[in-house]
Amino acid sequence: MKTICLLFEIHQPYRLKKYRFYDIGADHYYFDDYANEEILKRNAYLSYIPAAKMLLEMINASDKKFKVALSISGVAMDQFETYCPEFLDCVRDLVATKCCELLCEPYAHSLSALQDSEEFLRECKAQSKKIYETFKFRPKTFVNTGFIYNDEIGAEVAAMGFKGIITEGAKHVLGWKSANYVYNTTAKHSVGLLFRNQKLSEDIALNFQGGLDARTYMSWIEQSPADEKVYTIAMNFDVVGGIHPASTGIFEFFKALPRFAEEKEITFSMPQEVFENIPSVDTISVGHPISWDGYDKDVSAWCGNELQHEALRAIYSISERLNLTKNDVLKQDYSYLLSADHFKFMSTKYGTYNPFSPYESSFDAFSNYMNVVSDIQIRLKQEFPEDIETEELNPLVKQIDNQGKEIEKLQAQLAEAEAKLAAAGIAAEAAPKKKAPAKKTTPKAGK
């Protein structure tokens, strides 16, 4: 029996405000709240919320035969919490049906997988935690930013304990092989690998206006070779209602899918079910990173020119040092700066003007971003003096940390002893009481 793995990607970056060079060192707030709120709400009301309700309706109407997977970036979740918490409720309802799987991706929807494996690990952990805290769901499947994948990423993701990875069915990698099977990664500890069916995905995502109907769409799947079992169809969630507005009939198209699927004996599955139930047919090796972007299906839209290389170098060069700090605001700002979108805005691949960019040109995007990076570097210098190397810093921070813990432990012992004394009814209480608050201030000063 053939099955469809339907996956929607939800991400909105924290767009930067116009940050001029004279703001460097003077203004530590980088984000364009107005634009971020406006874009998030517009997308939520046009697309995300009605589309999530549609998915819920489809699950209920099909007697839980319809299944779907969502991947929501951490930075998008942060924005939903601030601007549109009702969408998160919609997702909770979906998760509660047990027919909706949530996927893990880098928290900031970043390029860390290509740039810095430690940062990548941190982000994936943070994302899993965020998903658990928000939806009480533990993600088992991984999908990278922009479906970026290569063997190294495969190994890292497998080491983190994920059961499977979804990436793009890039023709230059698959060659004569079909995307409609389960494969596995090359790493020693191999996990499942699903490739997005490019044609079926783009028929909806890009070419829907051409008058596609659900019956025809399902018949394409039915008519494909009988032993091709898994059809991974993935797109951005705003395709439903945003890129193709409700007036195009996109909602009705989706709602009709389960009915025609049933007619043609095609099922829907969540990725984790696929990885559990369908065995892999082969190992696939991906040397150069692939992605779902453009025609080239490579990463050149994010790191294709020198400007992007420089910006990536600048931001990732402070990653290690920055993560030693206890300053959560600084860490959060840093994380928001990692979003891949910032680098895509600098792309010159299709000319210097990018229609989805808030900037007028790639050069504007670059200088604005670099100004912000300059400021965050200054903040990091204020956090740790420049003349201490990162290698030296690590034990120092640990030492302070340990001392803090030690002091806490001793204080706890002291309190315990005091309590015992009090219980024993000894009258001499005045002296230790004075000492305790004086000691409490020391760990704070140490930090």
Added chain:
Amino acid sequence: MFGWEWPPHILGGLGPASYGIARGVVNAGCEVTFVIPKPQGDEKKDFLHIIGATNTPIVWRDVDWDYVQKRFGYCMDPQEYYDLRDHIYADFSNMYVNDMGCIEFSGRYPQNILEEINNYSIVAGVIARKESFDIIHAHDWLTYPAGIHAKQVSGKPLCIHVHATEYDRTRGNCNDDDPTYMIERDGMNHADLIMCVSELTRRTVIEKYHQDPRKVIAMHNAVDPLSPDIVNAPVKRGTDEKVITFLGRITAQKGCEFFVEAAARCLWKAPNARVVMAGSGDLMEPMIRLVAQKGLADRFHFTGFLRGNQVYEMFKASDVYVMPSVSEPFGISPLEAMECGCPAIISKQSGCGEILSNCIKCDFWDIDAMSDAMYSLITYPVLHRYLQEEGRKEVAEITWEKVGQRVVDAYKRVLGWN
């Protein structure tokens, strides 16, 4: 073609542009006769035929071959003088003419420019009767009356080339009865085809001169490749500080006060930079005073007017070139700066921005954006290097040959040949 300037005797941007277009058109397979007011004999004319208005008789004088040779031999074949003399069409003996029956032209922009323009159109009548041609192409308003006259004599279509408009020169403060505006509008009304150096100018022509959009097209300029001796010339630089440069007439149209404000903001933040304002103009003194008020005179340098290769030397010694023009029909200098490897910041109100993508654009009034762009270019070497390399490549693709081909295609459409 009717023009006013021709290299090497140039006073502004019109000469090189006319030369480039003529050469491009010849390259595309046309024969060109170019009329200029006053040839000096050392013009570059190996690829076309030049006729001097000042060598064209309008009153019949009986002069012998040797005398013509002696008087005009430096720039024309005596036979041509006689051929032109055969086409005198009216009695101009009341005009002030010399011993050759010709009007004297200055070939510059004198006080009596309107009289000179009128004389030029009288001469054009003689030339139009003698020459055979398919289309008339008149460069800039000075030659529009000549173009109209030639059209009326020959019945051939008239194409006028708008290199600048009075509307731009006055920053929008020109009246309908301004003589220059009237000449321009008259030329446009008579033209069958109006070529503008940018989309920006095209809109001005349509909106402010009330022209039919169907006959107005944008025909962007190009730039000549640098000669090897300029490419190989050593860079003269005394300091390792970054240099931000303004180069052009220091006038209101060029937006010099916006430049000073933006550069000052950049200098306050970037201690390792200097600013150069090259050129002269009526606002030079107020600008010097403004810089002094800001206390930046020690890092803000005024060079005065630069000539010839000095311009290229300046570009090569600069890290950033800024053209903040309030209104610029085309503006060739950013292209020249980019050729020299100097990244450019240009105002969105400049026509050349329409064909350039590897430069930074901002509104002329947006001094925040302008200073930010300056700062980025001197602070982030990668951006500088990227714009330097990509800019050079981009400008190398903008050639007069391509422009010439487009001009000829437009001719053919007007003539109905395709």
